[in-house]
Amino acid sequence: MASIRSALRLAPRAQFVRPSTISRTPIAAQRYASVVPRPATDTKSAAEAEQGSEDLAGIGDDPNMNGNYPDPSLTSALPVKRQHRDPYADWWDPQERRNYGEPVHEDNDILGIFSPEDYTHFSSGWGAVLLGTFVGAVGVLCAVVYRYYPDKPAVSRTFEDGLETELGGPRARRARNQEEGDVAALDRTIA
Missing domain, CATH: 1.20.5 (Single alpha-helices involved in coiled-coils or other helix-helix interfaces)
Structure with a gap:
């Protein structure tokens, strides 16, 4: 079966016809909608309904804290993202790549076909x-x-006497000369 599946996957689609999913039961044995309406009442008793809800609730602890939702990883190929499943297999729901009766994983929003794709x-x-x-x-x-x-094409400009007259004369604070070296910190006291 795996070799047929891989051959179908690798071959061009036009050469192979996918097997039909039409029911093989005879026409006389198929059930159709009838004119006679079915009763809309539930025939289960209250005790049966209570027993069913107790079965769902579980008897023991709930270690996953998910309402005792069945763990599909024990029974199926989940939690594999649906995009990694074989797209040419005969799924009951080909768009979601699910079979009938297969439990939906509690993280279906992450594992489903419409979740963001894995970058593979x-x-x-x-x-x-x-x-x-x-x-x-x-x-x-x-x-x-x-x-x-390239380096700087020019040298920084220098002026004689630190531009004393241009900066306010002899009483103004002078710019340092090249002979003075580093300037000490400014004295901020008011004289």
Whole structure:
């Protein structure tokens, strides 16, 4: 069966016809809607309904805190995301890739077919190689620019006597001369 499934998956779709899901029962044995209405009342007694709710509630503890919802991972292929299931298999619900009676997982919003798709184009190791290549290429580009970027084409301007007359005369605070070296911290006291 697996070889047929893989052949169907790999072959072009137009060459193979998917087996029909039409019922094989004879026409006389099939049930159709009747003119006679069925009774709309529930024939279960209150005791049977109470027993059914007790069966659902469970007797013991609820370790998963999910209302004793059945764990589908014990009985089916879940919790595999539905996008990873075989799209060409004969599902009862082909869009959701589910079979009839298969319990819906409690995390169906995450595992369902309409959840955001897994990014499976390449592995995390190959992603690290690509990221390292990008960082290395940017580093090499920065090194080349640092090595060959031209220096400043001019020298900073200097003035004799620190522009004393232009800055207010002899009583003004003077700009330092080149001979003075580093300037001490400003004295902020008022004289």
